[in-house]
Amino acid sequence: MHQGWSVMYKYYFITMQNGLVAPGICYSGPLPVGAVACTQEQYNNSAYYTLKDGAIIASTPPTLSLQTQAQTLLKTQQSYIMQAYTVYGDETPPEWVSYLKALRAIAGGADTTSTSLPTPPAVAA
Numbered sequence: 001m002h003q004g005w006s007v008m009y010k011y012y013f014i015t016m017q018n019g020l021v022a023p024g025i026c027y028s029g030p031l032p033v034g035a036v037a038c039t040q041e042q043y044n045n046s047a048y049y050t051l052k053d054g055a056i057i058a059s060t061p062p063t064l065s066l067q068t069q070a071q072t073l074l075k076t077q078q079s080y081i082m083q084a085y086t087v088y089g090d091e092t093p094p095e096w097v098s099y100l101k102a103l104r105a106i107a108g109g110a111d112t113t114s115t116s117l118p119t120p121p122a123v124a125a
Helices: 040-044 066-084 094-108
Strands: 010-015 021-026 036-038 049-052 055-058
Touching (some): 010 040, 021 040, 021 049, 036 055, 066 094
Antiparallel strands (some): 049 055
């Protein structure tokens, strides 16, 4: 950028053809047709805003179900166990086995009564 020049970015939201709302930046010229101007803060935190009737409104991203959270966490915790114990030929501590089984029950749909994920055991030093 040439010394002394300043660029004014125009931030906006626009509804895409598939119905999703996307943020955008215009470096020059007018905003695209259908775009609604927004602040840089709204642009930077676009996951928390959407468009409704041509206006920007606050939005809350959808919450993942407990089952989906358990499925994701189960994969990462299994990987941890493999790296911390299995690859060294060490036996997995019983509290970790119980924890993984509880996660697996939620992830697989066998446990439909839990309202939160189980607390992981202390990590080995």
